Amino acid sequence: MGLFVTFEGIEGSGKTTQLAMAADYLRKKGIQCLATSEPGGTGLGRELRAILLEGVSIGIVERSELLLFAADRAQHVDEVIIPALHDGLVVLCDRFSDATIAYQGYGRGLDLDAILMIDDFAARSLRPDYTLLFDIPPEKGLERVRRRTADAGIKNLSDDRFEGEDLDFHGRVRKGYLTLAEGEPDRIRIIDANGNIDEVFQEVRDLLLTIIGSLSLG
Secondary structure (H helix, E strand, C coil), rough: CCEEEEEECCCCCCCHHHHHHHHHHHHHCCCCCCEEECCCCCCHHHHHHHHHHHHCCCCCCHHHHHHHCCCHHHHHHHHHHHHHCCCCEEEEEECCCCHHHHHHHHCCCCHHHHHHHHHHHHCCHHHHHHHHEEEECCHCCCCCCCHHHHHCCCHHHHHHHCCCHHHHHHHHHHHHHHHHHCCCCCCCCEEECCCCHHHHHHHHHHHHHHHHHHHCCC
8 A cells, every 4th residue: 555645735835836846856766656636636627626716707605616526536536546555656645635624614614524524425534644734824825826827927816716715714724724733743744835945845855754764765
């Protein structure tokens, strides 16, 4: 069985960039790994991602949002994650169950017990072995997103379902993540995401060395 490591954090935390760097690092060290993400890690997931994150003109109620994320996770777990773990790979996943609890639970205010039940069913009770939580104040994370979108010249923040939410929403999401980390300190490792990319990656690399050092990363 392989190792399942998830990367979590609010918008602009840099987790996606850090995951790509981590995957490249592991491969250069001869470690077989799979980099994947939610939503969008499967064919079905890509269709759902377009609806969930880009289809802001569609009036999706909060319960529907939760169930669409659950559908994406069910497909992702069966089609991608579990087969990769059975093949002995290190699976690095951009968002997983903690994101659902933080965004739909703490952010949207949906019932946490219902979320946990739905997620457990969708994920086949699969839990990450470790989670790297990239922590940053919401105002700084959103400023990073604004700069990124301005540089890309592709869209406004309001065109994304979550990036377009107000500061209070992102503050609740961050609080949710930190509450989860407080409850599971052995699994969830908090990383200060305020530094530059290389500074943050140094901490990511050190954690990966600790987590999977038995695989002779060097």
